[in-house]
Amino acid sequence: MLSTHALTAGYGDFQALFGVDFEVRAGEVVALIGANGAGKSTLLRSILGLLSVARDMVRFRGESVGGSKPHAMVRNGIGIVPEGRRLFAGMSIEDNLRVAIDYGRKPQRGENVASLWTIERIYKLFPILRERRDQVVHNLSGGQQQMVAIGRALLTQPMVLLCDEISLGLAPKVIHEIYDVLPMIRQAGTALVLVEQDVSLAQRASDRLYCMLEGRITLTGDSNTMTREAIAEAYFGANHAVA
Amino acid sequence: MQWLDALIQGVLLGGMYAQYALGMALMFGVMRIVNIAHGDLMILLALTGISLAAAFSLGTLSLIVVLVPLAAALGWALQRGILNKVVGEDPLPSLIATFGLSIALQNLMLQIWSADTRSLRGGGLESASIDLGGVYIGVLPVIVLVTAIVLTASLDFVIRGTRFGRGLRAAAADTEAAAMTGVNPKTIYAASTAIAVAILGIAAVFQSLRATVSPADGPAQLIYAFEAVIIGGMGSLWGAFVGSMVLGVAQAIGFRIDPGWGILFGHVIFLAALAIRPEGVMMKRR
């Protein structure tokens, strides 16, 4: 569905990614793990067109789309829950969600309209948001803000949803609540990419797993059969002494 | 009686300033940029309007109908050709670019229209007035004020309640996150500049009916718009409206004390507002 091919990217003179091959298939949940600075967020940013990449480095539904503008990517069917949530300050929950409805992907001819996300379905997923729908987003707790961010991304009707560190800075109970809805998102037919620092959480929630180190993919495989030792080696590098 | 008259004249003058300030508040609210050529664009539209009216013997209403789409197109082109290239975190490029544009426009207008002052004839509208128990109120200034109120209210409605308004607020809050939600920031920017300059098109017609215009008048109008926006609170539309009233009244009262002090009084009120309430009269204190 979505794949990258020998993707290289960087910021100015600094190269951050060195030939990354990455793939998500339809309906799949893929985890992307790695230490801080390994290049996970950079990979998501290059897929979405926030960093410049060559056309054929990113393919989506059989077409080369690398380097398209972010809003065009979103309207094409790639959604993102950005790191740090990035809600629209000064706007209510409902207005935040409606921006996505207004500007997100429009259903194609023949697409099952019943499978589309609606504000109503988001409120079913996160009932607390319905209660506080008219409140301005900066008054919400971190977990509630994350729910709005996920809801907003879903309402752009993505076929692939990229989630950048959605557990970051949240209490374990809240992380649990949020990860509990992922299977429901998947049931709706949306493929998921989970960028995580919490390795065991990522392993449990995903079908397949990629590990990154210093701008390269160092490990890939089935999440369930992967050993902790293999992950540790890929995560820290082969020369790193495991304590 | 004299002071009541000054107050009324000030509010009416404020209606004119509100028409300049509205577009500036919109552009700053959305893009965090100040277009130094704001006043010069208004003068350019006014002089174009005067020439058009003379060439095709257009009435006031038909001139507005012709000039506003022209202004919107000018705004769109300004955004696409110049502002999109300089908008960003660093305020310097947009400031310098629009400053250069302002100098170029002023002198281009000087070359085309010469330094003469010109005005528009409104078929007796500009001199008509109503007598309210000793206080004479001009019909034209009342129309200007009502237009300003209607423009502020409509723009406020568009921003609060429409698809475009939500996209605009989203892009203003966080441009990148808006793009990640499918909003094309460049389209939003171009549309808001087009609206801002279209409003200047209306202001240009009223300004040339009310008073005279000449190529060097732009910077003064820029400063009035700016003062109104700051007094009212940055980026707030009704704030800009109220700020325009405060500025208009300050100038009218200053003018009554001594004709040389009118504009100075406006500057003094602006500086006093900065000292006392830098967040603007319409903004909540944090």
Place this chain on the structure above:
Amino acid sequence: MTTLPIVNVQRHTLSSRIAMSLSVVALMALIAMPWWADSGWIRWAVELSCYIAIAQMWNLLAGYAGLVSVGQQAFIGAAGYALFVLCQKFGVNPFLAVPLAMIVPAILSVPTYLLLHRLDGPYFAIGTWVVAEAVRLVTTNLDFVNAGAGLTLRVMTQYRLHEREVAMTILCAILLLVTVGGSYWLLRSRHGLALTAMRDNPVSAGSQGVNVSRLRFLVFIAAAVGTGFAGAIYYMAQLRITPASGYDPKWASISIFIVMVGGIGSIEGAIIGALLYFFADRFFSQYGAIYMVVLGCLTLFMAIYARGGIWGFVSSRFDAPWFPVGRRLVLPNDKGT
């Protein structure tokens, strides 16, 4: 175990030594002008010195402190008027009055900054313009300074032309020494590192212990005094000042044009820009409005496509700074660059 190589901190280069020597020669030639050049040339030299000084001060503000001002004419006019008032009303010796007149822009800059510093970048800029307009209108309404009609520096007639020229060129040399030399000294000092850090990123400079707001305040006052110094000399040479000329927004256009075209954030850029503007003005100002349209478009073009100006273009190709403000580490056996 490896030993760290011994390195020298190099602060001068061959190009900077040449530039420094040329600067000294130029200053000497400037002071000697009354003995080798005619009056027309001296008038031009005074004008050019004022452009360089005013542009350098604007560069310090916009290029380093991040304070874009379009109201520096407030300090030019205020210092000019202070000079004329001291001479005409209080009978102070005009050459002594120049340094005394600096008190006025210094005093004016303090409330200006305190009022305006809360404004965001572009709003700060227009705020300075409002202050300049307010000062101009106050001057226009003051009968004490002859209101809108302006003042004439009659006391100058008691000196012979040669005496005036000697004094003017010495004043110009001091002006350049204070503004250009002073900026150079400031940027090479401990504060220079802080200023450069502030130019590159004010937020991170603040987090690394640079007191950004205090440094900005001091730079604003210094720039006001430097700009005022140039203004006093300029109007002393003109012998006449009016509110319309002294507080002319043209001064803002000139500084912006010079610095943006020459190259913002470098001492060399302001000098190149000032020379360019001076000669363009000599050759093309006869074309009036069209000339100004070209200047405006050029400024616009620089802001969009060539933010570094001419010096930015040159220094990205040749590493030959005239006024290096950085430090470079050189191994002893390395000859340096």
